[in-house]
Amino acid sequence: MTAKTVLFWRHGQTDFNVEGRFQGQTDVPLNDTGRRQAEEAARLLSGLSPELIVASDLSRAAETAEKLARIVGVETVHDARLREAAFGEWEGSIRAEVAETWPDELAEWVSGADVAPPGGESRSESGQRVAAAITDIVDTATVDTIVIVAHGAVLRGAAEILLGLTGTGRLGVLGNCGHGEFGCSERGWVLRSWGTTLR
Numbered sequence: 001m002t003a004k005t006v007l008f009w010r011h012g013q014t015d016f017n018v019e020g021r022f023q024g025q026t027d028v029p030l031n032d033t034g035r036r037q038a039e040e041a042a043r044l045l046s047g048l049s050p051e052l053i054v055a056s057d058l059s060r061a062a063e064t065a066e067k068l069a070r071i072v073g074v075e076t077v078h079d080a081r082l083r084e085a086a087f088g089e090w091e092g093s094i095r096a097e098v099a100e101t102w103p104d105e106l107a108e109w110v111s112g113a114d115v116a117p118p119g120g121e122s123r124s125e126s127g128q129r130v131a132a133a134i135t136d137i138v139d140t141a142t143v144d145t146i147v148i149v150a151h152g153a154v155l156r157g158a159a160e161i162l163l164g165l166t167g168t169g170r171l172g173v174l175g176n177c178g179h180g181e182f183g184c185s186e187r188g189w190v191l192r193s194w195g196t197t198l199r
Contacts, residue, residue, distance in 0.1 A: 003185040006138055007045065007147045008155045009068075010174040011060040012037040017176060020094050023151075024087035024120065029059050035067075037177040041197075042067035045179065050074070051143035056082035056150045064177065065149040076149075081133035084151035085126035088119025112169050123169075127157020134158055138184055155180070162189040 012034030016023040030038065045068055055065035057078040065076045090098050090106075098106050108115050116122040121129075134148055148155070152173040159180060160170050171194060174180065178197040183190040 002144065003183060004138060004141065004143075005048065005145045006134070006182045006184050007048070007050065007145075007179050008159060008174070008182070009041070009045065009064070009147055009149045009179040010152050010155055010176060011056075011058075011064040011149065012041075013176040014060050016092075022087040022090040022093055022095075022098070022117075024085060024091040025058065025083050026091045027058050027060075030063050034060065034176060035063070038064040038067040041177040041179070042071055045147065046071040048145055050145045050147045052137075052141050052146045053077065054079050054082065054137050054146065054148055056080070056084070058083055058151070061149045061151060065147070068147065068149075079133060079137070082130055082148065082150040082154070085123070085153045085157070086120040088117045088121075090117045090120065123153070123157055126154050127161050130154040131158040131161040134162070159191070159194070163191055164188075 012030045014023065014028045014034055015031050016028045050072055051074065053065050053069050053074055054077045055061045057080045062076065062078060069076045095106065102118065105115065109117065114122045114124050116125065130150065138146060156171050156173050174195060175197045178195055180194040181192040183192055
């Protein structure tokens, strides 16, 4: 494998982000701030001349990706494997609401334990799903610079798996429209930067 540059880019802000709601695989669109963030970040990332842009098919990631795709003149590829972690019955609720029904389960999840919300995925399950998808995308790509546009929890989880980090939560969650840059070659994955956001 020739060395490749792979960017992990989180979608822009949504109303659920502002309200502190579990978003998961609920298809929540960008809000006006998120669209502005995506446009500004796209102008920055376009300087890296990405040749392949692959995004989660959830609209907040797809719309974020499209801002960059238009600038650099490539078509976004949508991949459902890049969706956010499924939070099951917690989706759409804030933590206080979840705590009313599932106080023990929420406390365990908040502590960093690798547990699944009712009807959802654990951190390791969602991270492994997205890490496998990214590995497949990168291994089969014939270009040198790839942008993966997805979601906070799964981008962190996948990054930790690809870097061989033990445990969960060793990296911070990317802010809205934040990105990380990796090098990938036959020697494995190298983290070049993480958490870069516009101020």
